[in-house]
Amino acid sequence: MAEFPSKVSTRTSSPAQGAGASVSALRPDLGFVRSSLGALMLLQLVLGLLVWALIADTPYHLYPAYGWVMFVAVFLWLVTIVFFILYLFQLHMKMYMVPWPLVLMIFNMGATVLYITAFITCSAAVELTSLKGTRPYNQRAAASFFSCLVMIAYGVSAFFSFQAWQGVGSNAATSQMAGGYA
Secondary structure: OOOHHHHOOOOOOOHHHHHHHHHHOOOOOHHHHHOHHHHHHHHHHHHHHHHHHHHHOOOHHHOHHHHHHHHHHHHHHHHHHHHHHHHHOOHHHHOOOOOHHHHHHHHHHHHHHHHHHHHHHHHHHHHHHOOOOOHHHHHHHHHHHHHHHHHHHHHHHHHHHHHHHHOOOOOHHHHHHOOOOO
């Protein structure tokens, strides 16, 4: 037993080496922003922001219909930000056990359905809740228009994510090399 400590070899490393490696791994992938998935996510973020900002600037709390529209717009806007950051910094590649094409397809399909309901609700409530030609009327009408556009953007994303999930136009090796987006 006296010989045991002399046979043990140890290696030490400084904490600065580990911290530097993790910071350098969080470089944004600008190729993602130029891809169809990245461009659609940016479009969804801008249009979704317009929807909830236009509704939030009116007295929406007086009408339950706009509460639903606000919930859909803000919730999906925040979740889209999370997905955008995951893909921009390639964090989805570090979580390889998650089937990201399937997750994105389910999210985009759900977002499309939720925005269909929000668009119909917002459009139907415009004339009932404000006088034609007033500022709240114009803002709510614009929010209806932008909710239709963001609904279409999520629908297109759902189509592309369905194709990515099915593997249309690529094989497993090229989809892995492309980072999982087209």
